[in-house]
Amino acid sequence: MNTKNRNFLIGGLAIALFIAILAPFLASSNPDGLDSTVESLEVPESEAAFQSPLPDYAIPGMEDNPLGGVVSLVLGTILVLVVALGLAKLLSKKGNTKNE
Amino acid sequence: MHVPDGLLGLTWPIYIIIAAVAVIYSLKWASENLDERNVPLLAVLAAGIFAIQAMNVPIPWGTSGHMVGAALIAIIFVSPWAAVLVLSIVLILQGFIYGDGGITALGVNIVNMGIIGGFVGFYGYKTLKGIGRIPAIFIAAWAATFLASIACAVELSIAGTFPLAAGVASMGLYHAVIGVIEAVITVVVILGIDRVRPDLLPDWISSRKTEAV
Numbered sequence: 001m002n003t004k005n006r007n008f009l010i011g012g013l014a015i016a017l018f019i020a021i022l023a024p025f026l027a028s029s030n031p032d033g034l035d036s037t038v039e040s041l042e043v044p045e046s047e048a049a050f051q052s053p054l055p056d057y058a059i060p061g062m063e064d065n066p067l068g069g070v071v072s073l074v075l076g077t078i079l080v081l082v083v084a085l086g087l088a089k090l091l092s093k094k095g096n097t098k099n100e
Numbered sequence: 101m102h103v104p105d106g107l108l109g110l111t112w113p114i115y116i117i118i119a120a121v122a123v124i125y126s127l128k129w130a131s132e133n134l135d136e137r138n139v140p141l142l143a144v145l146a147a148g149i150f151a152i153q154a155m156n157v158p159i160p161w162g163t164s165g166h167m168v169g170a171a172l173i174a175i176i177f178v179s180p181w182a183a184v185l186v187l188s189i190v191l192i193l194q195g196f197i198y199g200d201g202g203i204t205a206l207g208v209n210i211v212n213m214g215i216i217g218g219f220v221g222f223y224g225y226k227t228l229k230g231i232g233r234i235p236a237i238f239i240a241a242w243a244a245t246f247l248a249s250i251a252c253a254v255e256l257s258i259a260g261t262f263p264l265a266a267g268v269a270s271m272g273l274y275h276a277v278i279g280v281i282e283a284v285i286t287v288v289v290i291l292g293i294d295r296v297r298p299d300l301l302p303d304w305i306s307s308r309k310t311e312a313v
Contacts, residue, residue: 001136001140004297005136005137005140006140008140008141008144008296008297008300009140009143009144011296012140012141012144012145012147012148013144013147015148016144016147016148016150016151016152017151019148019151019152019154019155020150020151020154022155023151023154023155024154026155027154027155027156027157027164027166028156028157028158028164029156029164030156030158030159030162030163030164031162031163031164032101032102032156032163032164032165032166032274033101033159033163033165033249033270033271033274033275033278034101034102034103034249034252034271035163036161036162036163036270036274037253037262037267037270037271037274038107040270041262041263041266041267041270043107043261043262046104046105046106046107046202047105047106048104048105048106048199048202048203049105049106049202049203049204050105050195050196050199050202050203051199052195052196052197052198052199053197054197054198054199055198055199056198056199056200057154057198057200069154072198073151073154076150076151076193076194076197076198077147077150077151078147079193079197080146080147080149080150080189080190080193081143081144081146081147083146083189083193084142084143084146084147084186084189085139085140085143087130087189088130088134088139088142088143089139091127091130091131091134092130092131092134092135092136092139
């Protein structure tokens with residue numbers, strides 16, 4: 001990766017992390033469009049089929065502390081970057097060898 | 101519009117199959133189209149979409165909504181399959197780690213936000229680009245979110261969860277507003293990239309070339 005691309009990657013990640021850090025403080029806690037529809041149509045509540053480790057972006061035990069949300073979103077943002085970067089690199093390499 | 105577990109009745113495996121086929125196509129797209137130049141862009145946009153999906157913006161009626169991002173990816177990478185790939189990565193991690201979107205509903209969420217969002221964003225922009233870059237991006241991104249929500253309402257009515265008319269009306273109303281958030285952010289991000297790294301953008305949205313066609 002050349003310097004220009006590395007700088008772009010770092011700059012872009014910085015913006016994503018900035019959003020991730022602000023989201024727990026700024027994001028609306030109102031239900032989203034689907035949840036509001038579910039409520040207004042009086043659909044019964046459903047159970048999750050799988051127990052996720054960080055439900056609703058909260059660290060278990062500190063659900064009311066927005067810092068838990070910050071940590072959880074920052075980790076998630078970095079994880080998405082790493083997974084996308086790894087997968088894309090793996091696939092783009094495969095493509096190159098296939099062509100030759 | 102992340103569908104949780106339990107709203108799809110017995111219909112959820114249908115969407116898992118459709119999503120799985122689409123993900124295979126998206127991996128094929130990636131192996132043919134990703135190179136050293138655009139891999140960092142894809143990864144950064146995926147991370148940004150994950151973060152911004154946590155930023156719910158209040159809308160009227162005590163409701164909120166957030167950007168989806170599929171139209172942005174489809175337009176920047178000139179392929180709906182790019183959107184399927186990125187949204188699948190984001191939705192799989194959201195579902196398994198954060199319980200945002202059910203695991204049995206992972207298929208329907210990829211269908212709505214990845215496939216429908218990506219295809220509407222891509223073909224919307226392709227159809228409208230003659231009216232000018234910014235209005236075309238705006239409308240395509242708005243339509244991607246709006247139509248994904250309509251699809252969601254129809255799927256939940258097929259499952260017997262929503263009455264069709266009331267479900268479509270409610271989802272459509274909220275997402276007509278949430279679509280504006282999608283449209284504004286999509287335009288801002290594309291203009292931002294155009295300012296710092298115009299070389300990363302394809303000809304059809306880059307300001308380097310005057311709009312042909």
